[in-house]
Amino acid sequence: MDNAIKNLRASTGLSQxxxxxxxxxxxxxxxxxxxxxxxxxxxxxxxxTFKVQYDLKNS
Incomplete structure (x- = not known):
């Protein structure tokens, strides 16, 4: 959990x-x-997490 948000954001390639x-x-x-x-x-x-995964799958 420590880096969950950071890892999630990194998977999108977006800045903060x-x-x-x-x-x-x-x-x-x-x-x-x-x-x-x-x-x-x-x-x-x-x-x-659900929304990011959905967006990555459908982009």
Missing amino acids: AKFAEAYHIPKRTIEEWECGRRKPPDYVLELL
Whole structure:
């Protein structure tokens, strides 16, 4: 889980700013999740993972 968001974002090839914009999440939140200052709720990680995988499959 430590790097789940960072790995998920890396799979898209997007910067933090572009990932935040694409998935309607504040950039600061992405930064805090990636550096470990905050942890995304499990349901958010699950939904975001689903959405990213869907987008990658259908792009």
